[in-house]
Amino acid sequence: MALENIKEQDHIVKYLKSILRKDRIPPMLLLSGRKGTGRFLAATMFAKALNCANSIGDCCDKCKSCVAIEHNVHPNVVVIGRDVDVVHIKDIRNMINASFVPVNNRYRANIIDNSDKSTPEAFNSMLKYLEEPPERTVNILIAEMAELLPETIRSRAVELKFRPISAAFIKETVKKTGLSDEDAEIVSKMANGSMEKIKLFSSKDFLKKRKIFIEYLLKFFLDEVIVSKLLDEWNNFSSNNSSMNNAKEFFDILSTLLQDIFFVSVLHDTEHITNVDALGFIADKFAFVDRSKLHKMYDVVLEKKQALLTNAIQQYILLDGLFKIKEVIK
Ligand SMILES: [Zn+2]
Structure with missing residues (x-):
């Protein structure tokens, strides 16, 4: 899968591809919006594109680097905060400790999921790190409620706002799995702009x-x-x-x-x-x-x-x- 395949977020795909092509990567991105709108997927695809051996401006999803990132074993990419209720200071410290100079002269990407659920200590530690960001490193914060981030952090980021997924798109997607029109309609409305639970709902x-x-x-x-x-x-x-x-x-x-x-x-x-x-x-x-x-x-x-x-x-x-x-x- 490539950035190109992220659905219903054309404004974000367009922006990410443009900064990749120009090789002008901001030190911090904030991907905000509700769960199930493609935020984590976009963060991962972007990290792949920054390190892909085959393509510029997107990722190939086939090279060693892309496969390593997909399986969370690439030295240039660290993911913390995935599927957690709280991001603790030790998570941020682990991330900082893993932040070596990127290999292959490419980019390091630190992906902080659920960043809005960080403890005050974790935010402080994050802020200190972000005040003097290492070179060729992009910190990608993901947040459902970006307003919970301290202004000192949020103001340093380029914020990319993910839109709710349209009911029409969700309905078409679930109809392909064999649901009747009525059931697909119900699922698309229950989903409320998020793909997070459509598998369960369907x-x-x-x-x-x-x-x-x-x-x-x-x-x-x-x-x-x-x-x-x-x-x-x-x-x-x-x-x-x-x-x-x-x-x-x-x-x-x-x-x-x-x-x-x-x-x-x-x-x-x-x-x-x-x-x-x-x-x-x-x-x-x-x-x-x-x-x-x-x-x-x-x-x-x-x-x-x-x-x-x-x-x-x-x-x-x-x-x-x-x-x-x-x-x-x-
Ligand atoms: Zn690749």
């Missing part, structure tokens, strides 16, 4: 369980299902996939359903709903929905989503939110 098992769970949620809104039963169903749905077992995912689904009910019942808009397979149920059972109640429920969801950002007791916040919603329904 599995037949997931789609089936999701449909059952959505029905329970709708019945919950109709006051036909109690909180504990709903939580049991959530556990049934989410137990087999670790990326779905947190409260945020629950509230995400819940808010898309509330939006759908609002679209269908209040705006009479069936075009823009997320859970297209629930359209019949919503049109049938929620024809005369109380608008102020919908707003109140939505407010609870927003409040609880906010609380999740700062509080560790996720399951309690979820439970509390559901009881609050139940009060509104009654």
